Amino acid sequence: MNHLLISDPTLRDGSHAVQHQLTMDHILFYAEHAEHTGIPILEVGHGNGLGASSLQLGKSLVSDTELLVQCRARLTNTKLGIHVIPGFATINKDLNNALDIGVDVVRVASHCTEANITKRHIEYSRNREKEVFGVLMMSHMASPAVLVEEAKKMESYGAQAIIIMDSAGASLPVDVHEKITALVHHLDIPVGFHAHNNLGMAIANSITAVESGATILDGTSRGFGAGAGNAQLEVLVAVLHKMGYQTGIDLYRLLDFADQAESLFCTPPHISSVSVISGLTGVFSGFAKPVERIAKQYNIDPKDVFFELGKRKIIAGQEDLILDVAIWLSHHAK
Amino acid sequence: MNHLLISDPTLRDGSHAVQHQLTMDHILFYAEHAEHTGIPILEVGHGNGLGASSLQLGKSLVSDTELLVQCRARLTNTKLGIHVIPGFATINKDLNNALDIGVDVVRVASHCTEANITKRHIEYSRNREKEVFGVLMMSHMASPAVLVEEAKKMESYGAQAIIIMDSAGASLPVDVHEKITALVHHLDIPVGFHAHNNLGMAIANSITAVESGATILDGTSRGFGAGAGNAQLEVLVAVLHKMGYQTGIDLYRLLDFADQAESLFCTPPHISSVSVISGLTGVFSGFAKPVERIAKQYNIDPKDVFFELGKRKIIAGQEDLILDVAIWLSHHAK
Structure with a gap:
């Protein structure tokens, strides 16, 4: 398969980089340009996802409801995505509200060995006829066999894709190859990868994931995200296009968009x-x-x-x- | 072979990042810490190498002679290296002077298809009993077969190692693997790799080079260098150590040193x-x-x-x- 699905969590993972103080102006600028550039999924919210804004984890400047309502109004072809960690996001209040506003893609996440906590949130979102991905965070802490087992649980709950996150940027391409290969082999649903750049491997690991059979990748403008940042979206798309993959994203627009986003708020992270x-x-x-x-x-x-x-x-x-x-x-x- | 030779061109390639305006204070800070950290080779000079300071390419703030004399006085275990492009560096004036001051490693460079211009500079430096590497720049523009042919010329002139430079950061790991494998197979001398990070692949390409048989790698503090920068030295060494390679560099000291170098002048480049x-x-x-x-x-x-x-x-x-x-x-x- 030559076509890849790109999900852009700049307004979610990038939220970590500014202690969740993204302004509504910056959010709306970004959402409008994402639509114009052909970004397939725009993931928004507090760095720790829906309902996570709190004194302990940091209060968001813009509430989930305001954010989702305003982004919803600006997205047509670009799907609106959210990151949902059961425990932070309640079903009755947070998730129900987000689905009412019209979120398209619900990514339900847990620590890589805790998939069972995602059951009710996945089932609830599927019953509401949303697109639902299961997300296994800190995937470097589990073996391929354990990841397969946990992913299969999510699949059985109704997840329509599984994303593994290298949350600490601790993986090398050889690790990513081994894990993605195992997941693709054992699952009947698409597999994706979310990189961090702590060891300078965000782009290389993402490419390795694709070469190992993943069809969904996350990337953010300038790599804006927690710590050393994510896979830099405009670099990722350039390399994927060079390799002959299709993303549906307009690369020239994306490069200009990233320049503008940088000048507004997407400060490029570096590897400290x-x-x-x-x-x-x-x-x-x-x-x-x-x-x-x-x-x-x-x-x-x-x-x-x-x-x-x-x-x-x-x-x-x-x-x-x-x-x-x-x-x-x-x-x-x- | 498990031991790698690391060469640090922060004070040479990084010179591009500040229009060759590195100050003597910063240079001496860096040289002293390189020695203390166990950096094997410190390469210094104008971004375009010895004798390149000029109105057209940019004048260096500190002259070659001042720079080499002062660094020479501070290095004992760390070898003092220079980048020499025939055409910019004359033998009679520039090279002779540098060798008199006591440079240890002379890296004679040409465009990847122009190795024949390096003959006299390589021979002269070998006759003066210096360690001499041949460097092929812009290596993405030549096939593995052409690189082998050009490298063999340098080997025949007396080069004791061959470094290929991905000067435009245009290579993907698959390209690096192909080229390094061919060079290692056809040459009787060590092979090395110098990365740039334009496609986010500087670390991955460097690791691929090593896995393909290269034993010499270049890296700079925070990636400080032309354009998108080089392989970030402290990331490179961390990954190499994690993979079981030895560099002789003290990683803890290197990380602290990079923090200090950043605070003084090694501004981390990003991928624009x-x-x-x-x-x-x-x-x-x-x-x-x-x-x-x-x-x-x-x-x-x-x-x-x-x-x-x-x-x-x-x-x-x-x-x-x-x-x-x-x-x-x-x-x-x-």
Whole structure:
């Protein structure tokens, strides 16, 4: 198959890069240009998805409802997508409201070994006749066999595609090849890949995913996203077109659009030393800011904190562990 | 072979990023830290190499002689390297002077199909008992067979290693694999790779080069270099160590060093839309600035200029062609 489905989470993953303070002006500029450029799916919302705006995770400047209503009004050919993590997004309030507003694509996500928490949200969205993808986050923490098992659960709940996320940017092409190949082999639904660039591999891993049979890829303008950022959409599309794949996206418009988006808010991320360590240790890059803050407070090297968190296999929601590790290191480090 | 030789051209390729205005303070900071971090080779000089400081290519703030004398005084275990393009660097004046000052590694470079211009410079440097590498630039413009032929010329002149440069960042891993494999198979000397990041492939291409048999890699702090930049050294070393290769570089020190270098002068490059087009069309990223300036002047899209320059296979030294193409496009474009 030569045609790929591109999903653009600039207004969702990029939200992490500005502590969820995207303005309505920037959001609407982006939505209008996404439509004009032929972006197939535009994913919007708080960095942690629907219903995640909170004191603990950071309040969004623009509420889910405002955001979805305004984007809905501007998108016709571009589908409106949301990222939904059960636990943050309730069915009765958040999901129901989003579906009423007219979201097209619901991507229900869990940690890579926790697919069972997605059952009700997937079923509910399918019953409402929405397009539903299952998303396995932090996929570097599970073997191909475990990913297949978890993906099959999502498939059985009704997911129409499975996306694996390399949330910590910890994967090398050889890992992506192995995992995508296994998923494509064992599933009857399309498979996709969402990259982060901590080890400089976002584009290479995305291309490897496609060569291994994936047909859905995520990318953001200038790579705008958490930590070291995502696969840079305009680079990804250029390389895919060069390789003979079709995306339906107008590359010239996309390049100009990315220049404008950069001048407004899509500040290009770079790979900081902490991001490299995040990728090396497999710890989610979203932890970089608290790790740096707490390491400074305890006068220890943030790299040591990351290595220790990696050993303890920290996952989202375990932010308290950062403080524990910092205290432990400040007592035990040489 | 598990041990790789890393050469760091931050103070040479990075010179392009600041129009050759690196200050002596920054240079000395960098040289001292390179030594402390265990960088095997530090390559210094004007972006276009020894003797290239000129009104046309840009004057260096610090002269070759000052730079080499001061760096020489600070390096013990780290070897001092220079980039030498015959035509810019004369033997009698520039090369002789550099060798007198005590350069350790002389990298004699030509366009990938012009190896014969390197004969005298390679022979002269070998006669002076220096370590000499042959460098083929813009390697995406030649087939594996042609690269082998040109590399063999350099080997016959006395080159002790061959480096191919992906000067326009136009190569994908499949291209790098093919070319490095051919060179390793046909040469009796080590082979190396120098990446640019226009298509987001600098790290992936470098890793592919190593997996194909290359044993020498170039990388710069934060990727500091022409256009979209080089392989980011601290990312490269992290990935190589993760894969089980040895570099002799202290990764923790390197990460801290890169943070400090960034705060002083190694501004992380990003992949601009023009850089993407440069990579797609195979036109040297060093042309980006004149192309943008001239396109603006003639009110045409710089992307169109790049595509046309790519079709006409522009190479270094043919800067006049940019103006010709701009005039031609301004008359012929719709």
